[in-house]
Amino acid sequence: MLTGARRVVSGARRFFAPEAxxxxxxxxxxxxxxxxxxxxxxxxxxxxxLAPDKAQxxxxxxxxxxxxxxxxxxxxxxxxxxxxxxxxGFATGRYDGPVSFRNFPHDGICGLQITEALPIAHRLxxxxxxxxxxxxxxxxxxxxxxxxxxxxxxxxERIDSSAAPHWDDWRVRLKSFLYVTDVGPxxxxxxxxxxxxxxxxxxxxxxxxxxxxxxxxxxxxxxxxEPLQFEKVSFLGAAGTLVIFDARGLHAGTQLKSGRRIMxxxxxxxxxxxxxxxY
Ligand SMILES: O=C(O)CCC(=O)C(=O)O
Numbered sequence: 270m271l272t273g274a275r276r277v278v279s280g281a282r283r284f285f286a287p288e289a290x291x292x293x294x295x296x297x298x299x300x301x302x303x304x305x306x307x308x309x310x311x312x313x314x315x316x317x318x319l320a321p322d323k324a325q326x327x328x329x330x331x332x333x334x335x336x337x338x339x340x341x342x343x344x345x346x347x348x349x350x351x352x353x354x355x356x357x358g359f360a361t362g363r364y365d366g367p368v369s370f371r372n373f374p375h376d377g378i379c380g381l382q383i384t385e386a387l388p389i390a391h392r393l394x395x396x397x398x399x400x401x402x403x404x405x406x407x408x409x410x411x412x413x414x415x416x417x418x419x420x421x422x423x424x425x426e427r428i429d430s431s432a433a434p435h436w437d438d439w440r441v442r443l444k445s446f447l448y449v450t451d452v453g454p455x456x457x458x459x460x461x462x463x464x465x466x467x468x469x470x471x472x473x474x475x476x477x478x479x480x481x482x483x484x485x486x487x488x489x490x491x492x493x494x495e496p497l498q499f500e501k502v503s504f505l506g507a508a509g510t511l512v513i514f515d516a517r518g519l520h521a522g523t524q525l526k527s528g529r530r531i532m533x534x535x536x537x538x539x540x541x542x543x544x545x546x547x548y
Pocket of ligand 1: 431437444457458459460516520521522523548
């Protein structure tokens with residue numbers, strides 16, 4: 270014998286076609302995710318007063334990125350470069366030593382964790398209090414350094430997986446690239462779509478999918494991105510340039526046509542522990 274309430278539910282099940290039911294349940298699931306999303310972002314409180322450099326804070330908030338030429342002077346860049354060149358094999362994607370390392374041969378990229386074994390890199394990234402303070406100013410007190418890696422894009426024959434337009438997470442993901450080599454048009458400058466950390470109409474769908482259907486949402490396509498008409502900015506810069514960007518904005522790698530692109534990458538999040546993070 271069905272109770273009244275059960276009869277209503279079973280009647281509704283009969284009434285809705287399977288597709289309509291799937292859609293209704295999906296809508297419900299997405300609304301629950303809206304709550305999770307809102308609760309997470311409510312706890313992120315930016316504070317401009319904490320920013321050591323207000324122009325950097327404003328640029329990242331407005332455009333999603335800022336580019337700081339000559340962040341590191343020429344003598345420091347030269348010493349940094351020598352430090353990295355002294356790592357045997359690293360220039361061509363190899364390393365055999367105690368520090369965390371990963372090579373992605375299909376992508377033509379490798380990454381080596383920045384530890385005290387690379388003292389100049391370590392000082393510029395892991396001990397960069399100015400950058401830590403900017404991260405906290407932008408994304409609240411929980412925002413902390415999550416990874417610090419020397420990245421080397423070394424193989425012009427490969428198109429790396431990041432070449433599809435994407436964003437990295439639905440939560441906080443701030444990144445910086447400090448260029449060790451010059452990054453001109455032929456040296457795989459990252460493309461960033463100015464302002465796309467906001468104003469992407471399908472962000473909710475994509476974030477939902479990345480959380481609950483990660484393989485279905487893997488990859489990305491210019492097909493859905495081009496109609497949004499964001500300005501594409503190339504992160505060009507000489508060695509010593511620092512690029513800081515909100516990786517919730519749309520961005521993409523580009524192909525290495527010559528030379529190597531070596532840089533120090535830092536990643537800041539609120540939710541991941543510090544560890545080796547090659548991307
Ligand atoms: O290597 C690049 O230029 C792209 C990097 C990227 O997509 C990322 O760091 O999320």
